[in-house]
Amino acid sequence: MQKAALPKGTRDFSPEVMKRRKFITTTIESVYKKFGFDPIETPAMEKLSTLTGKYGDEGDTLLFKVLDSGDFLAKADQEALNNKDSNKLIPSVASKGLRYDLTVPFARYVVQNQTHITFPFRRYQMQPVWRADRPQKGRYREFWQCDADVIGTKSLLCEADFIKIYHEVFSTLGLGNYELRLNHRKALEAIAKTCGFEGSFTALTVAIDKLDKIGWEGVSNELLSKGMDHSGVETLKQLLNKVDFDQQALDLLSKILTDSKEKDIAIEELSTVLGFIRSTGIRLKLDLSLARGLDYYTGCIFEATIPGSGIGSVSGGGRYDDLTGIFGLKDVSGVGISFGLDRIYDVMLAADLFKEVEQETKVLFCHFDESALLYGINLADKLREAGIASVVYSDRKKINKQFDYAHKCNFPYVAVIGDDEMANGVVQLKNMATGKQEKLTVTDLIERLK
RNA sequence: GUGGCUGUAGCUCAGCUGGUUAGAGCAUCGGUUUGUGGUGCCGAGGGCCGUGGGUUCGAGUCCCAUCAGCCACCCCA
Numbered sequence: 001m002q003k004a005a006l007p008k009g010t011r012d013f014s015p016e017v018m019k020r021r022k023f024i025t026t027t028i029e030s031v032y033k034k035f036g037f038d039p040i041e042t043p044a045m046e047k048l049s050t051l052t053g054k055y056g057d058e059g060d061t062l063l064f065k066v067l068d069s070g071d072f073l074a075k076a077d078q079e080a081l082n083n084k085d086s087n088k089l090i091p092s093v094a095s096k097g098l099r100y101d102l103t104v105p106f107a108r109y110v111v112q113n114q115t116h117i118t119f120p121f122r123r124y125q126m127q128p129v130w131r132a133d134r135p136q137k138g139r140y141r142e143f144w145q146c147d148a149d150v151i152g153t154k155s156l157l158c159e160a161d162f163i164k165i166y167h168e169v170f171s172t173l174g175l176g177n178y179e180l181r182l183n184h185r186k187a188l189e190a191i192a193k194t195c196g197f198e199g200s201f202t203a204l205t206v207a208i209d210k211l212d213k214i215g216w217e218g219v220s221n222e223l224l225s226k227g228m229d230h231s232g233v234e235t236l237k238q239l240l241n242k243v244d245f246d247q248q249a250l251d252l253l254s255k256i257l258t259d260s261k262e263k264d265i266a267i268e269e270l271s272t273v274l275g276f277i278r279s280t281g282i283r284l285k286l287d288l289s290l291a292r293g294l295d296y297y298t299g300c301i302f303e304a305t306i307p308g309s310g311i312g313s314v315s316g317g318g319r320y321d322d323l324t325g326i327f328g329l330k331d332v333s334g335v336g337i338s339f340g341l342d343r344i345y346d347v348m349l350a351a352d353l354f355k356e357v358e359q360e361t362k363v364l365f366c367h368f369d370e371s372a373l374l375y376g377i378n379l380a381d382k383l384r385e386a387g388i389a390s391v392v393y394s395d396r397k398k399i400n401k402q403f404d405y406a407h408k409c410n411f412p413y414v415a416v417i418g419d420d421e422m423a424n425g426v427v428q429l430k431n432m433a434t435g436k437q438e439k440l441t442v443t444d445l446i447e448r449l450k
Numbered sequence: 451g452u453g454g455c456u457g458u459a460g461c462u463c464a465g466c467u468g469g470u471u472a473g474a475g476c477a478u479c480g481g482u483u484u485g486u487g488g489u490g491c492c493g494a495g496g497g498c499c500g501u502g503g504g505u506u507c508g509a510g511u512c513c514c515a516u517c518a519g520c521c522a523c524c525c526c527a
Contacts, residue, residue: 058525144527403486430486435487437486
């Protein structure tokens with residue numbers, strides 16, 4: 001006998017859990033639909049060449065590779081094999097991989113279907129993704145992303161739409177205390193210029209992204225050691241405070257940053273977004289320390305967290321000006337966001353935000369003998385025709401066992417069938433919550449349970 | 451990839467400084483005299499004490515290794 005077990009970082013979902021997960025996904029889906037997005041799906045596997053090189057070096061190591069079928073060793077890179085060089089061996093034995101996110105497969109989809117797509121294209125996609133990360137709290141190897149993207153327009157109205165979507169989704173889920181942080185990739189570049197650090201843009205973003213973890217002192221020490229001078233550090237310090245996203249914040253930013261093309265773009269785009277959402281009263285933060293790891297972002301970037309949840313971001317996104325370029329389609333700008341279903345679930349569970357899951361099957365037919373069982377089968381079919389979910393107890397067991405089953409499964413009603421009921425053309429319907437029961441004909445039964 | 455913590459029944463755990471046949475609660479199944487569930491009462495099944503080695507007269511308990519799980523770092527949803 002072998003032990004029943006799952007691969008590390010993967011989970012089964014019980015009916016109770018699935019009902020709650022569905023609540024989250026249908027909420028997100030209905031908001032996406034309301035904003036004019038249509039669904040697509042893509043395969044779990046992509047060609048490895050589609051995935052590699054899109055998520056940075058670290059991302060490549062986190063990709064699950066799928067071993068080729070057949071005699072894969074025959075066509076393996078013999079030199080790499082002899083040298084036991086795993087990394088070099090991979091391309092010759094694995095040509096597929098599990099998708100790492102939904103954005104890159106989407107870019108591939110857009111390029112491949114460009115002649116059939118009408119731009120701007122608004123799609124949503126809710127599917128699992130896989131990462132060979134070491135699992136821990138709020139981190140799984142298989143998890144679901146709920147993405148929405150608009151591709152084929154540079155309009156900042158899209159960014160405004162996503163801010164409204166964030167607000168509606170989190171409010172509906174009961175997570176109205178969410179914090180949405182906004183930044184602009186060009187603002188980061190302008191900051192690098194202002195601080196005399198344009199040559200080490202990546203080092204700058206890596207450092208300031210750690211602000212909430214290692215504090216201002218840690219960040220400044222790191223930057224000083226990387227060669228930033230004291231005046232640069234002082235300037236930076238004025239910028240990194242997380243502030244309300246409003247005109248005042250933009251004015252201040254404009255005052256501190258030295259003139260550059262990037263500054264102009266960042267300020268102008270952020271003001272445009274602000275203008276689009278001003279009337280809604282939605283609040284968000286301008287956080288110039290927000291960097292986000294994925295380097296395909298070029299414009300506005302978003303990240304949403306639930307303060308006090310102990311789990312990192314539950315959603316992220318941003319604008320990418322040239323993600324389709326790598327697949328041969330130039331000058332197509334897109335912007336999108338992604339909700340992390342599993343993390344939202346964890347946060348909601350911890351905050352006790354799920355309502356009691358109700359049993360959707362209305363009634364269980366219980367019986368005393370073979371003829372009552374057959375009688376029940378017919379009645380159940382009549383109820384189903386009327387759209388009432390019902391089950392006939394499938395085995396011949398004592399009536400108290402049948403009731404026990406109904407109780408444990410949370411069926412709201414039990415319909416008892418015996419000789420009396422069959423003789424009179426009725427059933428004994430018992431309300432399991434109140435304990436009350438009454439004799440009803442089929443017609444009355446349907447009327448009662450509708 | 452780096453570090454820390456933990457492995458005893460299906461689940462949560464107890465098992466004192468090593469000492470007879472390994473315990474509890476919950477869960478499961480059966481019964482409570484058979485046309486009615488929840489609570490109560492009675493009873494049953496279920497454990498190579500993660501795995502391998504070592505110390506010892508004797509190991510669930512001590513030591514080493516290994517595997518697995520959890521947590522943190524890195525990075526991220």
